[in-house]
Amino acid sequence: MTTPLHTVCPHCDAVNRMPPERLGEAPTCGKCQASLFTGQPVDLSGARFLKHIERSDLPVLVDFWAPWCGPCRSMAPFYAQAARQLEPRVRVAKVDTEANQDIGARFGIRSIPTLALFHGGREVARQPGAMDTNGILAWVQQHLR
Template sequence: MLIACPHCTAVNRVPDDRLVDDPVCGRCGKPVLSGQPVELTDATFDAVVSKTELPVVVDFWAPWCGPCRMMAPQFEKAAAALKGSAMLVKVNSDNHPLSASRFSIRSIPTMVMLRRGAEVKRLSGAFQAAQIVDWVAQPPTSRLRTQAAASAGASRPR
């Protein structure tokens, strides 16, 4: 399984049976899957989400947002529960507007699940850890798959 380090963006090969064993990056030595959400920036976003084979769940948030602050500990619990099956990351939409605008984030908190950089599904609002874990485990609906395919095509340069 290829996992991009959320700290230095180096791509690491991690055997599937070692995903829950706190694998560390071969370049920077930091954990690539710690079971804790990692903050991404506009500079690191594409490299991490496009090169990671696990689903990446992005929490778009802002520090002034009350529901975002309420959901933060729940997102952390979900990250621990999903360790080895998904990478959970956060993007401060105020500090990193390019990443937020790329996915047309209109309200926060909004979670977007990506596979190899392509949107699979999204969910807006504040949720409990169990709800986040259940949402990640559910397959996308055909409507969402169609929307994701359309938005992926619309975002390609012509």
Template sequence: MTALMVVCPSCGGLNRVPRERLGDNAKCGKCHAEIFPDHPVNLDAAHFSTYTQKNELPVLVDFWAPWCGPCRSMAPQFEQAARALRGRVLFAKVNTEEEQSLGARFQIRSIPSMLLFKNGKEQARVSGAMGAADIQRWLGAQGV
């Protein structure tokens, strides 16, 4: 029985989750929050590195801003994809207005932009609003 290390989105604690339990409602051993929420988690600069580097599941991050119309129209689609892929891919959002250092660090030139991280490294990126099915298809093309 192999297990994956998964970061709690609430407290940042590391949790060992058996592969066969990835679809379950696993709780953090430290704070008892859900490890796999059915919605994207909001990341700030303080938690970004831990969440993208220590998770052994792929992490898809949506870089967005509140004033961006396409970002707002894609938000429910991103949430729908997060529900559909719960336990297989972790979904997160970064508000580039509040976290300008992260936008600069990853050279975000247009929003919405989604970056896929595997084992702490950026594997792929795509810009522009997408529907839930398109997000799932794009992730499939990336081997997720």
């Protein structure tokens, strides 16, 4: 028997347990019944951010960005396209560093956009600068090996 994976619902933040082989079966949250994987980046802030990176067994890719940042806005459609391809193997999230300055400070975000990959509650890789979809996918795959 395989060990169940914990994944945090992008809607209600409930922690769900499921067998890894069910990830591709469009699983829904046991609490709110919404889809656990939407193919879109999840906006995270405050305690939601910590819950998603600390309680999920899935890797969590985070885009640290700000609304006034031109490169951040130009990368957004590429990041959304990457989310559609990475889920359900990776949770894809965004953190607005303007609205969540405490998170940016806690993780030492010095430039935006910055991608950070978390796994098991720890940061495993970081990449500053805008990238296209293929660049994002290649970078994530490189660090998940």
